[in-house]
Amino acid sequence: MRYAAIDIGSNAVRLLIADVMETANPVTFKKNTLIRVPLRLGDDAFIDQNISTKKVENLVKTMSAFKNLMDVYGVTKYLACATSAMREAANGQEIVHEVQKNAGINLEIVAGQREANIIYASHFEERLDRKKNYLYIDVGGGSTELSFFSDGVLVASQSFNIGTIRILDNQDKAETWKEMEQFLTAKTKAYKDITGIGTGGNINKLFKLSEEKEGKPMSFNKLKSLHHHLSSYSLKDRIQVLGLNNDRADVIIPAALIFITVMKWAGIKNILVPKVGMVDGIIQLLIEENLKQ
Structure with missing residues (x-):
């Protein structure tokens, strides 16, 4: 079938x-x-x-x-x-x-x-230690979907109008960023040792560039370092020198920024990248x- x-x-x-x-x-x-x-x-x-x-x-x-x-x-x-x-x-x-x-x-x-529900329908967290805490972070062109699981149970899930294309077009709003920060602070402050689960094409590419071993998490510091490294290149050089596709070379910078910001606000030190998505x-x-x- x-x-x-x-x-x-x-x-x-x-x-x-x-x-x-x-x-x-x-x-x-x-x-x-x-x-x-x-x-x-x-x-x-x-x-x-x-x-x-x-x-x-x-x-x-x-x-x-x-x-x-x-x-x-x-x-x-x-x-x-x-x-x-x-x-x-x-x-x-x-x-x-x-x-x-x-x-x-x-x-x-x-x-x-519904978009957030579909993204975590892959149930990747069930293959991990169910007693731990996980935050799905899906970064798209127009929105970011966050879904928080603890002890195998969905605690909270929300979609925010923050995305890579929206940032590139200067259409992201300060109040939406604030709303996302408040959501993360309120829903995760009572929990320790939260692991990120990153989905979407950009985090897959970032993970590949990090040269981490398959199945191993990427650290917050590694992601920050990678963002800094990529940002030091012009768009043209990200395509010609780093070999990124034209339609990936621009969005990967705001994508890294969103992941870094979410991880910082939720106190996440490591993110798993299972290469699953919508x-x-x-x-x-x-x-x-x-x-x-």
Whole structure:
């Protein structure tokens, strides 16, 4: 059985096609194909509150390609979710209609809280010591989702309009940063030894650049040092000298800043990077829905 997950983010659009292992207990999945297209819908949405005709056309073309790929791969079930950029775009629902009509993809614009729920649906914390405390930190182009677990139980979860594209476009607000600080202080102050769980493409890249061993945590100090190192290069040199992709070289700096700030406010000394994200959570949701049925 094959499932597919589509994540329409503020920076990039992703398709994950996964093979579901029905005979495993619990039912699990193996990643088959992952495709990422950097459409940057957030640049339009956060500045103009409207996604341009050109970008809508590119999104529809991308969704048509994804639909064809899902057909070829024999995908039996899929879920397509749009996040922060589409939430804020005044023409978001029009785009949903365009995508359905011209690409045959049913698209859901998810609220911030549902986005956070999907991200931690991968249940990575269950593979760790459940008696400890974990904070999921997912940094996207338009928003940051935080979910705090203690003793295997969700204590608090919230989405904040702070993201890499939003920062680059100077659309992040001081009051939102303050709101995030207050949330972290209030929810984590009674707990000690909190470990971060970082998700999203930027933290995956930061972890790779840190040269830490797979499965080992990255320290707060290592992340700060890495941020300082990357910031010392111009955008051009981050691409030409460090070999970062064009659409990663600019967002990686504000992403590192968000992770550092969250870890500082929550008193987190180490962060695990399991290389899971929105698309993994979507596949897990589809599996759980199928099991319930």
